[in-house]
Amino acid sequence: MRTFVHKAPQTAEAFHPVHRQPRMLQTHDKAIPGDTASSEAARWGYDFSRIPIYPRAEIAEAGHYAPPSAKDKSLDANGDDDGGIVVHDQSPDAGTPDAGTKGGAAPVAPVAAKKAGVQSFEVKWTENPAMSATNARVRLDYTVKFKKDAAFDPALAEFRQNAFHKLEVTAGPHKGLKDDNSPLHDDNYSRADDTAGNAKTDTNFVCNDNPGASGLDKDDVLDYSFTAEQMIIDTSDANKQIEKKGPHTVTIKGKHLRTVTGVPKTF
Amino acid sequence: MTVQDTVNDVFHRLAAGDLAEPVSPIREGWETDLPSGRTVARSTLQEEAGLLVVLGSAAVPYLLSWIMNDNAALRYVAIYALERITGEKPYLPYFAQADPEGHRTRAIEVWRAWYEAGK
Numbered sequence: 001m002r003t004f005v006h007k008a009p010q011t012a013e014a015f016h017p018v019h020r021q022p023r024m025l026q027t028h029d030k031a032i033p034g035d036t037a038s039s040e041a042a043r044w045g046y047d048f049s050r051i052p053i054y055p056r057a058e059i060a061e062a063g064h065y066a067p068p069s070a071k072d073k074s075l076d077a078n079g080d081d082d083g084g085i086v087v088h089d090q091s092p093d094a095g096t097p098d099a100g101t102k103g104g105a106a107p108v109a110p111v112a113a114k115k116a117g118v119q120s121f122e123v124k125w126t127e128n129p130a131m132s133a134t135n136a137r138v139r140l141d142y143t144v145k146f147k148k149d150a151a152f153d154p155a156l157a158e159f160r161q162n163a164f165h166k167l168e169v170t171a172g173p174h175k176g177l178k179d180d181n182s183p184l185h186d187d188n189y190s191r192a193d194d195t196a197g198n199a200k201t202d203t204n205f206v207c208n209d210n211p212g213a214s215g216l217d218k219d220d221v222l223d224y225s226f227t228a229e230q231m232i233i234d235t236s237d238a239n240k241q242i243e244k245k246g247p248h249t250v251t252i253k254g255k256h257l258r259t260v261t262g263v264p265k266t267f
Numbered sequence: 268m269t270v271q272d273t274v275n276d277v278f279h280r281l282a283a284g285d286l287a288e289p290v291s292p293i294r295e296g297w298e299t300d301l302p303s304g305r306t307v308a309r310s311t312l313q314e315e316a317g318l319l320v321v322l323g324s325a326a327v328p329y330l331l332s333w334i335m336n337d338n339a340a341l342r343y344v345a346i347y348a349l350e351r352i353t354g355e356k357p358y359l360p361y362f363a364q365a366d367p368e369g370h371r372t373r374a375i376e377v378w379r380a381w382y383e384a385g386k
Contacts, residue, residue, distance in 0.1 A: 167293065179292075193362075210296065214289075
């Protein structure tokens with residue numbers, strides 16, 4: 001097995017003697033102001049602009065390059081399939097100049113596009129353990145397991161939450177305090193919020209939300225509600241919604257000890 | 268006081284667990300601990316980041332180094348401020364302690380490029 005890092009273009013011009021031997025910077029070479037190539041040459045000791053660059057498609061068309069077929073590829077050690085992966089070419093003749101070109105241009109095996117898939121998705125609404133005279137809050141815990149196989153790629157799945165709250169203190173030291181951000185709107189949750197530090201390429205996603213109010217007085221008479229819905233979307237399919245929980249609403253009312261409705265509840 | 272001093276003051280205050288006067292009683296989002304052990308919600312950190320966002324593009328170079336901080340709460344404040352100032356939102360898992368895939372380095376390059384382009 002060889003590690004496939006880069007396959008040099010096999011065009012006639014690329015192997016022309018002039019290009020095969022790097023022209024090292026000569027002592028009489030002088031950088032010309034504004035001349036990028038000369039400046040780079042002076043900086044690096046070699047004029048990189050002399051290396052011919054060809055579009056990959058053009059090279060393949062000329063029969064000098066064929067991408068390894070899907071069966072020849074394996075992913076890096078942890079199997080993550082995202083951009084920037086290291087591809088290990090496992091074919092016996094991989095990396096040789098004629099690899100994949102015997103008998104003419106190698107047919108490119110069609111690779112089915114992967115999509116996002118959900119194996120399990122749970123949203124748990126509970127009373128917040130931090131609930132107190134000054135803290136009126138609930139807790140939501142999200143647990144998702146994404147599919148990962150030949151057809152599904154967890155990196156293509158995104159998590160979204162739409163939510164809104166309404167708050168009013170009707171009596172007590174903070175009487176008159178009001179806040180309302182309805183209707184339902186995206187409150188900027190994403191896979192980046194994974195509290196376990198799982199990457200997008202991982203099959204697991206865990207996160208939580210602790211909505212409510214803090215800094216209250218025990219005698220504040222509260223009228224609070226929080227409504228939310230959670231979605232998994234497929235970024236490879238125009239952000240198509242593939243799973244949804246809710247919407248569900250919880251309320252916290254009264255003064256300490258306040259009454260909470262809508263919990264516990266699991267979707 | 269320079270922009271650099273202001274940026275560093277905010278982070279040093281947060282690291283010590285001192286929070287600015289809350290703008291709103293509403294709390295939302297996940298919770299995490301500051302280096303002092305004080306638990307804060309995402310909405311609290313976003314309020315704190317607001318003090319950095321008002322500094323504008325001049326704060327960008329001084330926010331970048333905080334992306335590499337060991338504490339997730341401090342990292343998040345820097346990330347949120349950079350996202351708001353630049354409008355660039357590179358994928359960057361907030362709670363990943365290690366960064367084997369180099370997301371932080373790539374994000375820093377995105378924000379550095381934005382800053383350089385605007386100079």
